[in-house]
Amino acid sequence: MKFYDVADLALRNLRESVLRNSLTTVGISVGVASLVAMLSLGIGLQQLAARHLQKSGLFDTVFVTSRRDVRNFSREQEENGPAPADSPALTATAVKTMEALPNVAEVYPDIRFVTEIRYDGKPHLTSVAGLPQSGKSSDAMDGMQGRYFASETALEVIILKSFGEQLLGNVPKQGAAEPTLAAVAGPLIGKQIVMQYAERTSSPEEVAQQDTSGLPPEVAADAAAYSVVSKLLTLQIVGVTELNPDGMRGQQGARVYLPLKLAESLHVLQPADLRDAGAATGNEATYSTVSVRVKNPKFVPSVEEAIKKSGFNTFSITDATKSLRQFFAVLDLFLGIFGSLALAVASIGIVNTLVMAILERRREIGIMKAIGASDQDVRGLFFAEAGAMGVLGGILGVALGWTIGHVINFGTNVYLKRQQFPPEQVWSVPWWLVFSAIAFSIIVSLLSGLYPASRAARLDPVQALRYE
Amino acid sequence: MNSVVNPVAATSSGIQIVDVHRHYQMGETLVRAVDGVSLTIPSGEFAALLGFSGSGKSSLLNLIAGLDRPTSGKVLVQGRDLATMSREELAKHRLRTVGMVFQSFNLIPSMNVLENVELPLRFAEVDRDKRDAMAREALERVGLKSRIRHRPSELSGGEQQRASLARALINRPQILLADEPTGNLDSRTGTEIMNFLREFNESMGMTIVMVTHERAIAEKYAGRMIFLADGKLVDDQRNTPTTARLEVVR
Numbered sequence: 001m002k003f004y005d006v007a008d009l010a011l012r013n014l015r016e017s018v019l020r021n022s023l024t025t026v027g028i029s030v031g032v033a034s035l036v037a038m039l040s041l042g043i044g045l046q047q048l049a050a051r052h053l054q055k056s057g058l059f060d061t062v063f064v065t066s067r068r069d070v071r072n073f074s075r076e077q078e079e080n081g082p083a084p085a086d087s088p089a090l091t092a093t094a095v096k097t098m099e100a101l102p103n104v105a106e107v108y109p110d111i112r113f114v115t116e117i118r119y120d121g122k123p124h125l126t127s128v129a130g131l132p133q134s135g136k137s138s139d140a141m142d143g144m145q146g147r148y149f150a151s152e153t154a155l156e157v158i159i160l161k162s163f164g165e166q167l168l169g170n171v172p173k174q175g176a177a178e179p180t181l182a183a184v185a186g187p188l189i190g191k192q193i194v195m196q197y198a199e200r201t202s203s204p205e206e207v208a209q210q211d212t213s214g215l216p217p218e219v220a221a222d223a224a225a226y227s228v229v230s231k232l233l234t235l236q237i238v239g240v241t242e243l244n245p246d247g248m249r250g251q252q253g254a255r256v257y258l259p260l261k262l263a264e265s266l267h268v269l270q271p272a273d274l275r276d277a278g279a280a281t282g283n284e285a286t287y288s289t290v291s292v293r294v295k296n297p298k299f300v301p302s303v304e305e306a307i308k309k310s311g312f313n314t315f316s317i318t319d320a321t322k323s324l325r326q327f328f329a330v331l332d333l334f335l336g337i338f339g340s341l342a343l344a345v346a347s348i349g350i351v352n353t354l355v356m357a358i359l360e361r362r363r364e365i366g367i368m369k370a371i372g373a374s375d376q377d378v379r380g381l382f383f384a385e386a387g388a389m390g391v392l393g394g395i396l397g398v399a400l401g402w403t404i405g406h407v408i409n410f411g412t413n414v415y416l417k418r419q420q421f422p423p424e425q426v427w428s429v430p431w432w433l434v435f436s437a438i439a440f441s442i443i444v445s446l447l448s449g450l451y452p453a454s455r456a457a458r459l460d461p462v463q464a465l466r467y468e
Numbered sequence: 469m470n471s472v473v474n475p476v477a478a479t480s481s482g483i484q485i486v487d488v489h490r491h492y493q494m495g496e497t498l499v500r501a502v503d504g505v506s507l508t509i510p511s512g513e514f515a516a517l518l519g520f521s522g523s524g525k526s527s528l529l530n531l532i533a534g535l536d537r538p539t540s541g542k543v544l545v546q547g548r549d550l551a552t553m554s555r556e557e558l559a560k561h562r563l564r565t566v567g568m569v570f571q572s573f574n575l576i577p578s579m580n581v582l583e584n585v586e587l588p589l590r591f592a593e594v595d596r597d598k599r600d601a602m603a604r605e606a607l608e609r610v611g612l613k614s615r616i617r618h619r620p621s622e623l624s625g626g627e628q629q630r631a632s633l634a635r636a637l638i639n640r641p642q643i644l645l646a647d648e649p650t651g652n653l654d655s656r657t658g659t660e661i662m663n664f665l666r667e668f669n670e671s672m673g674m675t676i677v678m679v680t681h682e683r684a685i686a687e688k689y690a691g692r693m694i695f696l697a698d699g700k701l702v703d704d705q706r707n708t709p710t711t712a713r714l715e716v717v718r
Contacts, residue, residue, distance in 0.1 A: 005590040016578050367574045370535060371635060372563025372591045375555055461535045465574065 001377045010384035017357070021385075024346075024353040025393045031343030032397020032441045036433060037404040038339035039332060044405075044427035046328035053324070059297040060105075062304045063315040064098070064290040066090045088311050090287045098292050101306050103299035108132045110289035111263045112254050118194040119167045126163060128195065129254030130263030134293070143422045145185030146239035152261035157193065158239035163255035164188050180420075185240035195233045195256075198269040228269050343441070346393070347448040350386055354452035357385070358459070365456055366464025379457040386449025387442060394441030398434050405429060482510040482675065483532055483643070488541035490527050490699075501527035502538070503699035509692075511642070514669045514676045514709075516686035516693050524699035525679045526647055532677060533566055533645050534558040545643070563591055567636030571648035573628040575620040575635075581607065582616040585635045592639055606634040610664060626657030633664055644668060646678040650685060662689050666709070 001009075014021045053059055066089050088094060090109070099107045111130040116123050135141070136148045149156050159167070164184040235258070294303050304314045358365070365378055405427040413423040490502035502524045509515050517525040530536040531543050534550050537558075543550040545565060550558065562568070575584045585603040594602070607613050610630040620628050629649060636644055646665065650658030666689050668674045680686055686693050688710050695703035 001590055002593050004596065009590070012578070363574075364576055367576060368587070368591075369559070370533070370562060370568055370570075370574065371588045372559060372639070374559035374563075374591070377559075377591055462530050465535075465570070 001373075001380060006377075006380045006384045007388075009381055010388055013357070013361070013381070014385055014388060017360070020353055020356070021389065024349050025389045025396065027346040027349040028343070028389060028393025028441055028445065029396035029400055031340075031346035031444075032394050032437050033400035033404060034342040035336065035339030035440070036398055036401025036429065036437050037408070038335035039433055039437075040401065040405045040427050040429045041408065042328060042332040042335045043430065043433070044409075044425060045331075046325070047428055048424055048426055049324060049328075058317050060294050060300065061316065062292040062294065062300060062307060064090065064292060064307055065288065065313045065315070066286070067311060067313050090290055090312070094310075094312070095287075095290055097310065098290065098307060101292075101303055103295050104292055104303060105295045106132065106134055106293040108260055108291055108293075109264065109287035110291060111260065111268065111287070113197065113268045115198075115268075116196045117256060118196070119191070122169075124163075124166060126256055127254040128197075128256045128258060128263075130260035131158070131257040132260045135257075141241065143181070143420075144239050144241040145181050146189045146237075148239060149259040150238070152259050153265065154238075154259055154262065155233070155235050156238040156259065157195075157235045158241060158257045159188070159237060160253075160255045161185075161240055161242045164240050167193075181240065181242050188237050188240060191237050192234055193237060195235055197231055197233065197266060199229045199231045200267050200269045201227050201229055231266075233266070343444055347444050350389060350445055350448035351452060353389075354382055354386060354449060355455070358382070358452055358456045362459065362464050362467045365459050366461045366467065369459070369461035370465060375457040378459070379453045382453035382456050383446065383449045386445045386453070390442040390445025391438070393445065394438035397441060398429075398437050401437070402429055482508060482513070482546075483677070484508045484542070484544040485528070485532075486542040486544070488528075488531060488538045488543060490524075490531060490536065491539045500699045502531065504541075505696070505699070505701045507694065507701060507704070509675060509677060511675050512669070512673045514666070514689065514691045515678070516690035516707075517677065517679045517696060518681065518683060518686055518693055519696035520681060522698075523696040525696050527699075528696065529645055529647055529677060529679050532643075533568055534561040559591075563588060564639055565641055566643045566645050567639070567641040569629070569632050569636050569644065569646040569649045571651035573620065573625070573632045573652070575628055575632055577620055580617050580619050581612065581623070581631045584620070584631060585638055588635060588639050602638060603634070606638045607631070609637065610634045624657070625653050626660055629653060629657070629661050630664070633661070637668070641674075643675045643677065646676065648679055648681070650680070650682075658685070665689065 095107050095109060098104060108130075112127060114125065114127050116125055117128075118124070131149075133149070133152055141148060144158070146158070149158070161181055161184050165179070168184065168187060170179065170184075292303060292307065294300055300316050304316055307314050365373075368378065409425065409427045412426050416423060485505055485507040488502055488505050489500070491498055491500050493499070505524075505528060517528060519525045527536070531538055531550070532545065534545075534553070538551050541551070545561065548561075550561065553561065575581075576587070579587070582600070582603050585606055586599050589599045589602060604613065604616070607616055610633050612627060612630045612634065615623060615627060620631070623631065629652075644665070649661055649665070653661065662685060665676055665678065669676045678686075678690065683693075687707060690707055691709060693703075693705045693707050694701065695705075
């Protein structure tokens with residue numbers, strides 16, 4: 001029989017006992033739906049975890065320190081590399097060199113200092129840090145009140161909620177409910193604060209005149225020369241956040257954040273400056289730590305190697321996404337097996353339906369054989385019926401699974417909202433899952449059709465014709 | 469009684485049955501449905517297989533149709549032994565070489581008349597656009613052109629048998645096998661069907677083998693009457709169809 005005729009006759013037969021075949025098809029679709037829902041949940045959770053790790057910046061960042069910073073020395077570093085005195089300082093030039101390395105997305109120095117901030121006439125001592133523009137996509141910015149910096153040099157600050165409470169003079173009472181973020185942010189956003197800081201200015205002549213009196217000229221020529229001036233800067237509070245945007249990046253979290261370029265331009269005296277003041281580093285500003293962000297966690301080792309070669313100390317967290325992927329592969333497998341159980345039950349339904357159909361259509365099969373149908377024709381017909389139920393069940397099942405996923409996602413987000421968390425996409429149906437679920441449904445249906453089809457094909461026509 | 473016709477030498481175009489047995493087990497007893505029958509039906513003959521129920525006439529017809537295989541012996545149809553054919557080849561034999569008509573019509577109830585008649589063409593892989601015309605032509609031949617969209621249950625017995633005749637003719641077989649074709653019909657519609665059989669035999673040269681237990685019908689239409697009892701051939705007579713004579717008189 002030609003394919004068209006097989007399909008035509010099969011669909012006709014399916015229509016003849018429409019209720020039974022629909023129920024079987026619904027059975028398959030429930031099986032497929034459970035498979036799709038389970039797997040899409042697994043995939044969604046994996047993407048969620050990967051997204052958060054990405055945002056944390058833990059796995060795509062190489063932290064660079066100078067070997068001159070001997071406090072950080074470990075045995076291993078001491079053995080491979082130049083002596084601290086011979087190694088380069090972390091200067092703006094070094095940052096430029098790192099930016100030029102392949103697969104590097106962004107390089108920014110870690111600028112942080114402890115200073116005094118005045119608000120409403122009252123001084124507050126706190127730690128201030130620079131935040132790059134890429135920090136906007138950080139986890140901490142989810143659910144932030146207010147907005148991110150307008151530009152890299154805007155005279156704006158983002159503060160932590162805890163610091164905001166301090167500014168407002170709220171002393172947390174034991175047992176009392178914590179004020180909401182909005183309650184803290186409301187009175188603060190748009191207000192101005194005054195920051196006092198120590199600026200490092202280059203004034204070699206002046207310094208030389210003062211400092212070298214009474215010393216031999218060699219000493220004066222070798223010393224770095226700069227002066228430290230106290231300055232004031234008025235800044236506007238634009239955002240209040242609950243979480244620390246530093247994440248796990250910094251050793252000690254700051255509570256007030258400035259745009260990074262602004263922080264750099266202030267030339268605030270850094271601890272490294274003092275350290276290097278006695279060394280021959282010239283007048284260039286040095287940084288204690290530089291963060292190098294690579295385009296993808298897999299580039300971390302190569303970039304780290306390149307930076308090490310130029311004589312710096314590096315630190316990175318091993319790519320944990322690999323073990324994460326492994327974990328999710330196992331999770332997906334188990335979810336898939338559970339999802340497939342329903343499909344296995346559905347496949348028994350197909351076998352049952354088709355075996356019933358053979359009994360019911362025994363005479364019809366006999367007639368078809370008597371007028372010239374071959375075993376192949378009869379087998380093809382039953383096979384096509386199983387396949388058609390598979391196709392329909394697969395499509396319906398994917399639609400159903402998609403709907404279930406949507407409901408799960410919606411429910412999760414309602415829950416997250418009640419717990420005051422930002423919404424999340426915990427569920428994801430990629431195209432490959434849609435097509436492979438339908439294909440899987442067809443394959444399972446065809447396999448279920450194998451036995452009934454061959455049984456129908458082997459039917460003895462004389463016996464079948466006698467059957468009433 | 470006319471003399472028994474001896475099996476003639478094998479003709480490649482007819483049916484030759486050589487010492488055929490068909491036994492089957494029914495519980496503990498062995499049923500010898502066909503028990504050593506040898507018989508030759510030349511091409512173009514109208515033969516009637518007669519006998520009481522259980523005489524083995526239908527079993528013999530099924531063997532010629534290729535619906536069943538003999539336990540031993542040869543069933544040669546157009547020179548080819550059905551006993552040695554594969555299931556696939558037997559299906560082809562049923563599709564191309566023989567056409568079958570049954571007492572209970574055996575039309576598929578979920579299909580209308582046209583679709584029923586077209587069905588063998590699907591198995592023969594005839595193109596869709598040719599099938600309709602062929603089926604209509606066959607239905608026209610049996611005078612059923614006006615009711616082609618009706619389902620079998622909406623037709624009278626005679627109409628159903630005519631539809632099944634059209635279906636048997638559609639692949640232009642050389643042999644028509646009829647198993648009690650008038651068994652479920654009243655005498656008037658039975659005559660109608662028998663007239664068609666005779667017409668196919670005379671005008672198209674079709675070989676017809678008809679199973680019946682009504683001797684009167686055999687005498688009226690068949691050119692040869694073969695009697696079976698307990699699976700054995702008991703008599704084989706030449707016959708001059710009476711209706712043919714009547715028509716000549718008229």
